[in-house]
Amino acid sequence: MSPFFVISVLFGLIFGQTASLCAPSEYTIHVEKRECAYCLAINTTICAGFCMTRDSNGKKLLLKSALSQNVCTYKEMLYRTALIPGCPHHTIPYYSYPVAVSCKCGKCNTDYSDCVRERLRTNYCTKPQKL
Incomplete structure (x- = not known):
């Protein structure tokens, strides 16, 4: 093997996690309330x-710290609030949602993230949208 190839592989292994493709991505949420x-x-x-993970098939041979199953998760986020139109006076017409400022590869925190891959797409409107 050439020295260039060995150095390239080592560089990729060392800096692969920091160069992963985990980043804020545009997303549309559809929000409605029954009363509105x-x-x-x-x-x-x-x-x-994408976040780099390690195969857990060899878990009996490796240390527990060597088995990482990282996900793309929030590093920094803030919350914004939107007003849902067409709500009666007795209903709270506000909806707060997260905005990703920066992301990281790490363990999924169930306090603020859904750590299960969604099977069914339920992000749609059943009521008319107001422009």
Whole structure:
């Protein structure tokens, strides 16, 4: 093997995690309340992308720290609030949603993230959208 190839492989292994494709990505959330007349489409950013993981098939041979199953998750986020149109006076017409400012590869925190891959797409409106 050439020295260039060996150095390239080592460089990729060392810096592969920092160069992963985990970054804020544009996403549209559709929000509606039963009491309100309209659906609201909100453009936000979520964390999405590839994070380097290690195969756990050899878990009996490796240390526990060597088995990482990282996901693309929030490093920094903030919350914004939107007003859902067409709500009666007795209903709270506000919806708060997260906005990803920066992302990282790490363990999934169930306090603020859905750590299960969604099988069914339910992100749609059943009521008319107000422009």
